[in-house]
Amino acid sequence: MFVIAQLSDLHVNGTHRNRARIEAAFDYVNSRADGIDALLVTGDLTDHGSAEEMLEARKLIASPLPTLITIGNHDARPSFNDVFRPGTDPTAPVNEALTIDGVTLLSADSSLPGERRGFLDDQTVAWLDTAMTGAAGHVVVAFHHPPSTLGMPMMDSIMMSDPERLGALVDSHPNVAALVCGHAHSAAVTTFHGRPLCLAPGVASTLNLPFEGSAVINRDQPAGVAFHMLDDDGRLITHYRTIPGT
Numbered sequence: 001m002f003v004i005a006q007l008s009d010l011h012v013n014g015t016h017r018n019r020a021r022i023e024a025a026f027d028y029v030n031s032r033a034d035g036i037d038a039l040l041v042t043g044d045l046t047d048h049g050s051a052e053e054m055l056e057a058r059k060l061i062a063s064p065l066p067t068l069i070t071i072g073n074h075d076a077r078p079s080f081n082d083v084f085r086p087g088t089d090p091t092a093p094v095n096e097a098l099t100i101d102g103v104t105l106l107s108a109d110s111s112l113p114g115e116r117r118g119f120l121d122d123q124t125v126a127w128l129d130t131a132m133t134g135a136a137g138h139v140v141v142a143f144h145h146p147p148s149t150l151g152m153p154m155m156d157s158i159m160m161s162d163p164e165r166l167g168a169l170v171d172s173h174p175n176v177a178a179l180v181c182g183h184a185h186s187a188a189v190t191t192f193h194g195r196p197l198c199l200a201p202g203v204a205s206t207l208n209l210p211f212e213g214s215a216v217i218n219r220d221q222p223a224g225v226a227f228h229m230l231d232d233d234g235r236l237i238t239h240y241r242t243i244p245g246t
């Protein structure tokens, strides 16, 4: 069984509260690293995408696991590239791949500079197509913005725009076993073009469902992590855990 840990929506903002939750989440994952094959961090690393926040994020995103980092709408390509990928074109989309034990993980940039909604630009769609075509085994695709509605009106208004660009890729690549994302700060599972679409809970906070309260953000819920297990047939089983002490 191939095991992927996924943490999302860290929202580093210089506060002790968020830092403590992020540290606890990484401690929870890292102390179990022997049973985990890879870590995905799916965006909103920071609150404002500033250089200071990105430098703090780099310190906090520390794991012995092979790690892929996605950016979200609260981040910014220039500060991410400067801190995490020095020498890269500052405006380049953050698209990275990792193949471990025959499983290919693709982390795609769904951020749209200056906007809260998401979008897979032409460069990213072409990169995904090439990577999916070249993968010898199962593929798991990570990005920040959900490509489908979630029954969460505010988030649904800032989901991935034109999701059929991703849908066409999924349709033409049967080796895509699952899609994982963040953004909605809610442990949620649905399907997209017949594949599992799993959302990681938020580390920083949870977003209320319409019947949970009038406030959008719920800071009382604990931080959480998703553990995605992929079996040899490419079937995904996702387990969610809350982080003790958060």
Ligand SMILES: [Fe+2]
Binding pocket: 009, 011, 043, 044, 072, 074, 183, 184, 185
């Ligand atoms: Fe977020």
Ligand SMILES: [Fe+2]
Binding pocket: 044, 072, 073, 074, 144, 182, 183, 184
């Ligand atoms: Fe987001």
